[in-house]
Amino acid sequence: MTAPLLELYYFEACPYCQRVLKAIDKNNVKVSYLDIYENTNHLQKLLHITGRKTVPCLFIDGEPMFESLDIIAWIENNLARLEKNA
Numbered sequence: 001m002t003a004p005l006l007e008l009y010y011f012e013a014c015p016y017c018q019r020v021l022k023a024i025d026k027n028n029v030k031v032s033y034l035d036i037y038e039n040t041n042h043l044q045k046l047l048h049i050t051g052r053k054t055v056p057c058l059f060i061d062g063e064p065m066f067e068s069l070d071i072i073a074w075i076e077n078n079l080a081r082l083e084k085n086a
């Protein structure tokens, strides 16, 4: 089974994003990061796909998940099948 592709829309100063980033870091999970204020194209894409600009938003194989605590729980419950950083 291939690992799901993970893309996190976030921005640095967001405390909810920070707790997700911490969980990703702690578990060494491989994620693509899209800072919505560093690159406003990311913000436009988030808005276009979800109709919202709320972060954190984790795309799991293209499906958006909001809510930092839901995202952290999902990561922890799916660790075995997630790709890790080398």
Ligand SMILES: N[C@@H](CCC(=O)N[C@@H](CS)C(=O)NCC(=O)O)C(=O)O
Binding pocket: 013, 014, 015, 016, 017, 052, 053, 054, 055, 056, 066, 067, 068, 069
């Ligand atoms: N309950 C949410 C709160 C997320 C949240 O409020 N994020 C703020 C940034 S710190 C945001 O994106 N606000 C803009 C918006 O929702 O349009 C979570 O835990 O993820």
